[in-house]
Amino acid sequence: MPNIQEILGSAAAIAKGMSVTLREMVSPAVTEGYPDEPPRLQERFRGTHILERDENGLEKCVACFLCAAACPSNCIYIEAAENTETTRISGADRYAKVYNIDYSRCIFCGYCVEACPTDAIVHGHGFETASYNTSSLIYRKEQLLRPVKT
């Protein structure tokens, strides 16, 4: 037969346990509603890259290949071409005609961003790169470029 101390003890323990539950019930949630709602990412989260444009809308990338040189997983492929008087793509003498990043190899280390002398490549917040087809993991320049502001 349980004595009164045990009953009171159990009740206290339950109350103590429930107090945590009740407190958490009214405090804000720490989990996120992803994928039902967009995830909240830290400012410096390193997601898929964005190729930036300058204030005139020209591409910042001058095809210096330093990102490709810095890349430890060798996933950046660039082909350079020269700006002409009629078609100007970047602010400097040349631009990247082809700029591919192979996300099946990218390790999101951020070295490319650090290496870039013109701040042309930055990490965006994209991370949903999963695919059934590896060839679709190679992002072309058109996919990486920041859209022109209208």
Next chain:
Amino acid sequence: MLYNEPSPLEVKVLTRRFGLPNSQSLDTYLASDGYKAFRKAVEMGPEKVLEELKVSNLRGRGGAGFPTGMKWGFVPRNSPKPKYVVVNADEGEPGTCKDRLLMENDPHQLLEGMLIAGFVVDAHVGYIYVRGEYRYVIEILDRAIAEAYERGYLGKNILGTGFDFDVYTHTGAGSYECGEESALLESLEGKRGVPRIRPPFPAVAGLYQCPTVLNNVESFSAVPAIIRDGGAAFAALGTPKNGGTRLFCISGHVNKPGVYELPMGFNLLRMINEVAGGVRGGKKLKAVIPGGSSCPVLKAEECDISMDFDSLAKAKSMLGSGGVIVMDEDTCMVKAALRIMRFYQHESCGWCIPCREGTLWLRKLLARVHEGGGTQSDVPLIGELAKNMLGRTFCPLGDAAAMPTIAFVEKFREEFEAHLNGAPCPFESKPVSA
């Protein structure tokens, strides 16, 4: 032609014929001991002439002050190559205008000096490289040369001595750099006027890589007097190590600017006050550049100084080419430094990196400071950049740009600092004529 009244303090040796009627003509020259020195030199023989030159303590009048006798002695007389006499009449140093007068007023004195030099080193061809801006002087020289040929003072078998000598004039194209002796030779050869790597020096490998005597107009012009009157007499005019007289070109804020022939070692203050009539408008003396724009500036309190090579070297300046530039109390020293740097930047030949890039940087920097765009760190930077050029350039032009700049910053630092952080130039409202 004379441009200023002579001063009673002058000792007229080189300029003794100045002011005589028709002083350019051979007759006037002959009437006052002309070509006597050459005859005497032929009698004496080359060794004795050299000896006499060494005794005279004549030091090169172009700027560096190298003993002329020693320089001629370096020329290998027995070399199988032809030898040349070249006169540096590319007088480009700002503040200097003495060679022009010597050529305008007494061209035969120069020709006789060249003849003696040719006789001493066994050269038979002489060139006078005249500054591009002095084109009209060439006419005077050519007239004198033609006259000398006509009367047998040039050409074959001069005065029956068996010595042949031809003289040609050549004009520069207006480059300060061609006043540097090796650049002058390059230009004379028809190449781009940039200096040569030395050694070998022109005495051994000069014009067309042949032994060459190369001196300033004033140095050559002094030679006839030395030979005529003896080296000792010439030496006695000056101080122990600095023989003879010298043409000082006094310019700037003085009452009577002009060219005055004074003994070496003449006191600078006396020169300004007694010879040139004192500072203009009774203003206070602020600074003096003692020997042409490449020489470090002297503050007013440093001006009680004997004007010879050694005393000025002791005061960390130079006698240079004798261009005394006087600046009064209203002169902005930053602007003066800028003016000088603008000149050197414009005249830099572009051969070596420190001079080409250094002068341009300093010009831009000084201009910015003068306009009030400077900051505290710019003042030491000016001095540091100049020091980075000093002694590291290919030819002396870099030093010539660096030395005055260093002196300006060191001696007038507070004036530079008064220009900083948007402050207007404190002298700008007053008339400036640096």
Next chain:
Amino acid sequence: MANVKLTIDGKTVEAPANTLLIEAARRAGIEIPAFCYYEGLALQAACRMCLVEVEKAPKLMTACTLPVAEGMVVRTNTPQVAQARKSMLEFVLTNHPLDCPVCDKGGECELQDMVFRYGAGESRFLEVKQHVDEREWSPVVFYDRPRCILCFRCVRICAEGMGVAALGVVNRGASSEIAPNRGDHLECDECGMCIDICPVGALTSGTYRYRTRPWEMQHVGTICTHCADGCKTTLGIRNNRIHRGNNRDRSGVNGEFLCIKGRYAGDFAHHEERLLTPLVRSQDGFKPVSWAEAIKTVAGRFAEIRQRGGKFGVIGSNHTTNEENYYLQKLARTGLGTNNIDHHRTGDVLSLLRARVPLATTADLYHSKAVLIVGVDLAQQHSFLAYQIRANWRHHQARVYTVRRGPVREDKIAARIVSVEPGGELAGVETLRDDLAKEPELVILFGDAIQGEAVARLTEFGSSLGIPVKYVCLVDYSNSRGAVEMGVLPAEGGMTLPEMMAAGDLDALWVVGANPLRRHALAGKPFLVVQDLFLTETAQAADVVLPAASAYEKSGTVTNVCGEVQRLQKAFETPGTKTDLEIFGLIAREMGLDLKQLGPWTPSAVFAEIARTVPGYDLPVEVLEAGGAVQAGPSDGLPDAVWAPVQSAGDTLFTSGTLGRYSKMLNAVREAPGELYRA
């Protein structure tokens, strides 16, 4: 010359008297940085980077102009020297744009390296930089003044090295700039030496600029396939494509030299008309077929003709490798059973080999005290040999004699010039007898003006001088010499190339890397098989065309005009083509020939056989493998081979046979030939 001892940074160094301090230090492993100093060119002392402390000298001295002296004490590692270097770099960088990310030189720039090692971390230059727009001097040379540091290397290499003097300096001070000889454009060899020697990115080449970056390329050192001089060219390869050729590592016989062809004319390999699939003639023109089918067609017809005892003709190439030439002649002789094999002979190497006289190497041209050039415009046709002779004249005051029909560039450095009418070359040489006999040694170079009997008479003349004489027989194309020595020549009873073309009764004609229809008409209607890169005149007439790989796409060895054997390195692949050696092997196998007797068709195996069987070719493989050059010889003079008249291809600096026709760059440069070039 006697050695002197001096101390550099506390290290005792011994060097011959009169060595420049910078060289003595470099040899002792102490680096003294410099921009304007370049070994072999006139001294400049303009960049002031090599300032060092010398004891007893009042100020810093330039190591590039200072000869070493006994007891000299030099310090290169003091704070004063470091400060001087730092300040010089600071001055250079004032007007130098910091556009390294888009500069072609970025990554292999001497200024970058120097600033990294000796320069300051930050700039104190706040003023506005001078800007001058970039200029196009020619299709291959671009000049960007702001990047130029005015070291004048380009001016000197052009004037001294190339003997052209197309570059000069205009303006003064900070506005100085390099200017081309025609004011706004260049009229010169377009050799690109100025671009290569430029320490920064001021001079860039039109074919390479903005394409890629140095570290993105694979650098493959191989032998240029254009002329016979055998220059090493280091091809920059990215994505199976040649982006440039250069020779910065100076590892070949040619040192730093390369002409326009070695540097830029690799673009023929990527021409859109390049054959990429075998073609077989049908009723309505060529039909692309598979390799298997093409080989089957060729081998089938060959076997059938062989069986019925038909007549074969084989024309080899003067730019395929020694291995291919050897295998081809062996295949022709043993497999096809024919002795009708020849190639386009461009110089009478055969007669010279038979004269059994010493042959000069390219290095001999640089060291010999005297050189005689007979009947050839060397600067146009053999620009590397001409460069060697000019360097010899400059550095060793060699005496140069020219016997020629019209003015040539070597006249400028010649001690004596003899003008002759065509055919009068030997008589012209004879007039030099007294002068030549006084020389301590001599190298004689001759072109196709001297052939047959005349070669014998020239060598007799040489022997009669009583001094050591060496010879060079000038030939065109990268392996003419090798084709002769490998035996791509008819033996007694066989037909020569003109005879084959005129025969009319050949059943099959096999043309490998040659274009005989350009010079000869084909009399009969043989079964014509052509292996080539392009649809040449001959290929257009063929029954089967097999797309071959270029010299840049295969391994093997070639023999240059001086008999120096060097190894080709495969630089890249053009899918669809096969090397000539592989094609031979496939045809032989398909024909069912005795492969054991023919041997395996790999370059190394064939070369091993060449070393065993060809006199003079038992050469150290390890030297060749390491990229070295070894002169072959002495030859047995090929006693069996049939002599035939030779004719030079007459190429100039801007032409290179078929390959030149398909180089867009060469054609672009050639469009406006100036008066400097008569071609």
